[in-house]
Amino acid sequence: MKELRIGMIGYGFMGKTHSNAYVQAPNFFQSEHKPVLKALCARNLEKAKPFAENWGYESIETDWRALLKRDDIDAVDICTPNNLHKEIAIEAAKAGKMILCEKPLAMNTAEGEEMVAAVEKAGVPNMVWYNYRRVPAVSLAKQILDSGKLGRIFHYRANFLQDWTINADVPQGGAATWRLDVDAAGSGVTGDLLAHCIDTALWLNGSITDVTAMTETFVKERMHAETGKKTPVEIDDACSFLCHFKNGSLGLFESTRYARGHKALYTFEINGENASIRWDLHDLHRLEYFDHADESIVRGWRSIHVSDGDQPYMGNWWVPGLQIGYEHSFTHQVADFLKSLDTGEPAHPSFRDALETQRVCDAVLTSAKKRSWENV
Ligand SMILES: NC(=O)c1ccc[n+]([C@@H]2O[C@H](COP(=O)([O-])OP(=O)(O)OC[C@H]3O[C@@H](n4cnc5c(N)ncnc54)[C@H](O)[C@@H]3O)[C@@H](O)[C@H]2O)c1
Numbered sequence: 001m002k003e004l005r006i007g008m009i010g011y012g013f014m015g016k017t018h019s020n021a022y023v024q025a026p027n028f029f030q031s032e033h034k035p036v037l038k039a040l041c042a043r044n045l046e047k048a049k050p051f052a053e054n055w056g057y058e059s060i061e062t063d064w065r066a067l068l069k070r071d072d073i074d075a076v077d078i079c080t081p082n083n084l085h086k087e088i089a090i091e092a093a094k095a096g097k098m099i100l101c102e103k104p105l106a107m108n109t110a111e112g113e114e115m116v117a118a119v120e121k122a123g124v125p126n127m128v129w130y131n132y133r134r135v136p137a138v139s140l141a142k143q144i145l146d147s148g149k150l151g152r153i154f155h156y157r158a159n160f161l162q163d164w165t166i167n168a169d170v171p172q173g174g175a176a177t178w179r180l181d182v183d184a185a186g187s188g189v190t191g192d193l194l195a196h197c198i199d200t201a202l203w204l205n206g207s208i209t210d211v212t213a214m215t216e217t218f219v220k221e222r223m224h225a226e227t228g229k230k231t232p233v234e235i236d237d238a239c240s241f242l243c244h245f246k247n248g249s250l251g252l253f254e255s256t257r258y259a260r261g262h263k264a265l266y267t268f269e270i271n272g273e274n275a276s277i278r279w280d281l282h283d284l285h286r287l288e289y290f291d292h293a294d295e296s297i298v299r300g301w302r303s304i305h306v307s308d309g310d311q312p313y314m315g316n317w318w319v320p321g322l323q324i325g326y327e328h329s330f331t332h333q334v335a336d337f338l339k340s341l342d343t344g345e346p347a348h349p350s351f352r353d354a355l356e357t358q359r360v361c362d363a364v365l366t367s368a369k370k371r372s373w374e375n376v
Contacts, residue, residue, distance in 0.1 A: 003074070004341065005038040007067045007097075009088060010079035011051045012175075014102050014129070015040075018077055019055040021330035028316045029335035032342045041067045064088055068095040075125075078102055081184045082191065086111040089351075093118040098125040100337065104195040104361065105354035107186030112358040116351045127337055127347040128354035130199040132266065134332035136324070137287040138200065139312035140304070141270070141277050144289070145204055150272025153249040156205050158268040160193035161259035165219070165237060172233060174225025180235055181224070188235030189255040190215070190361050193266075197253055198357045199349060200268060206247050208360050210375045213241035215368040218258055241364045285323040 006022060008015060022035035040057040041064050042048035048060050061067040064084075068076065068091055075098035078088050086106050092099050099119060105128050106112040119126040132138055144150070164170070165180065172180035179185050179192055202208065215236035224231050238256035245251055259265070266281035275291045287304045294300075307323050309315035313332050317324050340347035349357075359376050367374040 002033050002341075003036045004033045004098075004338065005036045005072055005074045006077055007039045007041060007061070007070065007073035007075070008037070008057070008077040008079060009041040009064050009067065009084075010081075011040055011042050011048060012079065014079040015051070017131075017327055017330045018079060018100075018129075018334075019057075020327055021334040023055065024327075024331045025334040025338065028331065029338070031335070031338035033338045035334065035338070038073055039067055039070065065091065068092055068097065074098060075100060081178045082107055082186050083184045086115055089115045090118040093122040093124055093126075096122060096124060099351075100127050100129065101351070101354075102129050103199070103354065103357075104186070104191040105351060105358050107191075109355070109358050109362045112351075112355040116355050119351050125337075125341065125347060126351045127333070127340075128349050128351060129330070129333060130196060130349050130354065130357070131329040131333050132196055132200055132281075133203055133349070134313070134329040134336070135279075135281075135284050135326075136312045136314055136328075136332075137279055137285055137304070137306040139332075140287050140306055141279060142204055143312065144275075144277060144287075145270070149275050149291070150270065150277070151274035153205060153245070153247055153270060153272045155271040156201055156245065156249055156251045156268070157270075158197040158201060158251075158253050159265060160189070160197050160255040161262035161265040162189075162193070162257045163260045163262055165257040166260060168219045168222070170222065171225040172222040172231070172235075173227075177225055180222060180233060182234035185235055187361065187365055188215075188217070188237055188239070189257060190236055190239045190364055193255040194239060194241075194253055194364070195357050195361055196266065197255065197268065198360045199354070201245075201251065201253075202353075202356055202360070203349070204268075205245050205249060205251075205270065207245065207356070208243045208251065208376050209246050210373055211241050211243040211360065211363045211367050212373045213239060213364040213368040214371075215239045215365070236365070236368070239364065239368065241367070243360075284326065 076092040078101040243251040269278035363374040
């Protein structure tokens with residue numbers, strides 16, 4: 001058994017999901033490699049201690065540069081806000097570390113290109129946490145699409161809807177609301193939510209060639225949590241875009257943090273000549289499927305409960321009929337990363353894959369600004 005000694009930077013929401021995945025993956029998936037929680041990196045030692053103790057991190061570093069200098073770290077996991085991804089990833093690549101980076105890859109395409117160049121030059125294994133690919137029902141959608149069952153694809157439709165920033169008193173910036181601060185996040189719903197939808201779409205339906213978008217910032221000024229001053233909000237609160245896929249199909253994407261009643265409604269639907277599929281994060285273990293070849297008297301949408309051992313990842317879990325949840329998408333991603341180390345095959349989505357998503361995000365934001373169609 002080879003150790004994969006992890007140094008994790010940041011211990012918020014994603015720090016928790018990843019820590020859980022490193023612990024859980026080797027208990028359910030076979031690999032020659034086993035993650036070891038070697039070091040947690042956080043700026044405040046006292047605040048980080050309970051987290052490190054709870055998850056079993058062997059040590060704590062308070063400066064990510066010091067973490068990168070350590071010989072006993074094989075892989076760096078970047079779980080910080082978006083504005084830190086580039087600098088940490090490039091330095092980690094130079095230090096010869098494997099890199100698992102949270103999404104979006106970067107603040108923009110230019111940063112992403114530098115990051116891809118750095119990891120490819122260093123030849124280090126790399127992966128970006130677009131975890132929804134690893135929800136078994138979404139992986140099953142990929143299997144069904146690749147089998148050709150849908151025939152020619154006409155439409156790809158995706159939404160990611162939330163409602164947590166409707167209140168104008170929610171501040172921007174700081175530890176809890178960095179997502180509303182353009183300097184920390186790069187963009188609003190486009191990089192935060194649509195990036196997930198775009199990654200899934202590129203994976204399932206191939207390249208996007210051009211886009212036209214509109215964005216809106218409904219609350220124009222918010223108090224900045226760090227300065228206490230009201231400053232303009234420069235992120236997109238909502239974004240909708242149309243696109244063409246290379247395979248000739250049409251795409252329609254929408255994301256907002258102003259859809260009252262929706263917390264994390266990520267849905268997609270794909271319509272093909274012979275069949276359609278749709279998926280909903282709120283019911284994530286189900287895949288809906290309509291097959292026009294069914295006998296007409298029983299033809300209709302079927303709801304596939306993705307829990308059988310034949311279905312992606314499920315053979316490693318319980319018995320047919322018993323489902324798994326959100327956190328397992330991260331466990332699957334760790335398991336696949338470990339497998340990639342066993343086989344020497346690259347893990348996906350790689351930095352290069354995630355750069356393609358970044359390019360689409362940038363084209364969307366440019367299009368909204370210019371009110372134009374933009375090539376990706
Ligand atoms: N894959 C997904 O579904 C998903 C979901 C949520 C967030 N994300 C991404 O994960 C990243 C982190 O998001 P989050 O929700 O975990 O944020 P968070 O605010 O919960 O956690 C961020 C962490 O980074 C730490 N941090 C900030 N600056 C640091 C520094 N200089 N050195 C060390 N640590 C530092 C903070 O202390 C905190 O622990 C973002 O890029 C976000 O887009 C991905």
